[in-house]
Amino acid sequence: MKLMTAVVKFVQSMPRLFTWERRKAIWAIYVWCRRTDELVDGPNASHITPMALDRWESRLEDLFQGRPYDMLDAALSDTVGKFPVDIQPFKDMIEGMRLDLKKSRYKNFDELYLYCYYVAGTVGLMSVPVMGIAPESQATTESVYNAALSLGIANQLTNILRDVGEDARRGRVYLPQDELAQAGLSDEDIFAGKVTDKWRNFMKNQIKRARMFFDEAEKGVTQLSSASRWPVWASLLLYRQILDEIEANDYDSFTKRAYVSKANKITALPLAYARSLIGPSKISSKVL
Numbered sequence: 001m002k003l004m005t006a007v008v009k010f011v012q013s014m015p016r017l018f019t020w021e022r023r024k025a026i027w028a029i030y031v032w033c034r035r036t037d038e039l040v041d042g043p044n045a046s047h048i049t050p051m052a053l054d055r056w057e058s059r060l061e062d063l064f065q066g067r068p069y070d071m072l073d074a075a076l077s078d079t080v081g082k083f084p085v086d087i088q089p090f091k092d093m094i095e096g097m098r099l100d101l102k103k104s105r106y107k108n109f110d111e112l113y114l115y116c117y118y119v120a121g122t123v124g125l126m127s128v129p130v131m132g133i134a135p136e137s138q139a140t141t142e143s144v145y146n147a148a149l150s151l152g153i154a155n156q157l158t159n160i161l162r163d164v165g166e167d168a169r170r171g172r173v174y175l176p177q178d179e180l181a182q183a184g185l186s187d188e189d190i191f192a193g194k195v196t197d198k199w200r201n202f203m204k205n206q207i208k209r210a211r212m213f214f215d216e217a218e219k220g221v222t223q224l225s226s227a228s229r230w231p232v233w234a235s236l237l238l239y240r241q242i243l244d245e246i247e248a249n250d251y252d253s254f255t256k257r258a259y260v261s262k263a264n265k266i267t268a269l270p271l272a273y274a275r276s277l278i279g280p281s282k283i284s285s286k287v288l
């Protein structure tokens with residue numbers, strides 16, 4: 001089961017974690033994001049055209065105005081009516097899918113960052129109004145949104161490092177071309193799929209940067225409302241562990257798909273719970 005689905009199913013199974021309304025809202029956002037991702041990643045991806053994405057965007061505008069197209073859109077309509085969710089991150093995610101349709105190489109990290117913002121940073125921005133910021137938090141709203149953005153970026157960078165072989169087989173190289181060249185690597189090395197010392201060095205730096213974004217995200221989780229902190233910590237710790245698994249696989253993302261074992265998933269949950277008990281404090285608000 002995809003890690004993200006497992007996390008959301010976990011969220012669904014622990015009513016005391018999220019309030020019922022929040023659970024439904026997160027689920028509605030997740031379903032919309034998954035449907036959007038499936039447009040370019042799913043079984044019908046090869047038939048998807050920019051026009052289909054335009055139609056998906058006008059359906060989004062309709063559901064935001066209370067005119068949902070189907071039951072799943074109606075769930076998001078309900079969420080929009082109950083939480084101060086903004087349409088822009090949803091539009092930006094669709095823009096990310098348009099980019100994914102036409103772009104299969106990324107010159108540098110600036111280009112890759114923008115793509116990660118579109119497809120994953122947006123998820124963080126969508127989620128904050130539902131997660132809620134703790135009333136006692138003294139952090140600026142902007143800093144909490146920046147942390148949410150960082151979690152999305154961290155997740156997407158991790159996803160890219162996990163899926164190098166899978167994405168290459170679909171003709172996509174998300175890794176920055178200039179950084180590959182600096183490491184003495186090229187697309188041919190990726191398609192050849194050999195783990196060399198050059199590759200190990202390159203991946204160590206990529207993993208280090210992804211972990212930096214997770215560190216940035218951590219500062220914001222503490223500022224969330226208490227009922228939201230556990231599932232977000234669980235999601236953060238679980239996804240970050242994929243980086244440990246890539247290292248354990250000797251950086252072989254060509255033939256192996258790094259994943260977090262059930263045992264490690266289970267041990268992450270009480271850890272996440274312990275972290276979630278720490279809420280906003282004078283010190284942490286100064287940090288942000």
Ligand SMILES: CC(C)=CCC/C(C)=C/CC/C(C)=C/CC/C(C)=C/[C@@H]1[C@@H](COP(=O)(O)OP(=O)(O)O)[C@]1(C)CC/C=C(\C)CC/C=C(\C)CCC=C(C)C
Pocket residue numbers: 002003004005007008011026029030033034037041119120121123124125127128131144145147148149151152155156159163217218220221224231232235
């Ligand atoms: C508790 C919790 C984390 C809730 C968020 C749940 C939610 C709305 C998830 C949506 C994820 C999704 C399906 C996005 C569509 C695009 C996509 C696929 C993004 C990639 C996700 C991983 O998907 P998967 O592992 O299935 O990858 P493949 O499709 O197999 O390639 C991404 C890597 C990005 C996911 C991004 C997040 C989960 C960001 C969550 C951020 C927050 C909840 C913000 C928390 C707030 C603070 C202050 C830190």
Ligand SMILES: Nc1ncnc2c1ncn2[C@@H]1O[C@H](COP(=O)(O)OP(=O)(O)OP(=O)(O)O)[C@@H](O)[C@H]1O
Pocket residue numbers: 015019020021024
């Ligand atoms: N906190 C909760 N934990 C678990 N199940 C719940 C909780 N709140 C509601 N439910 C169950 O889920 C069903 C659907 O919930 P739903 O939110 O759609 O109905 P509701 O809670 O009555 O409010 P609304 O009218 O806003 O939909 C409810 O009929 C109830 O049985």
Ligand SMILES: [Mn+2]
Pocket residue numbers: 159160163
């Ligand atoms: Mn992927």
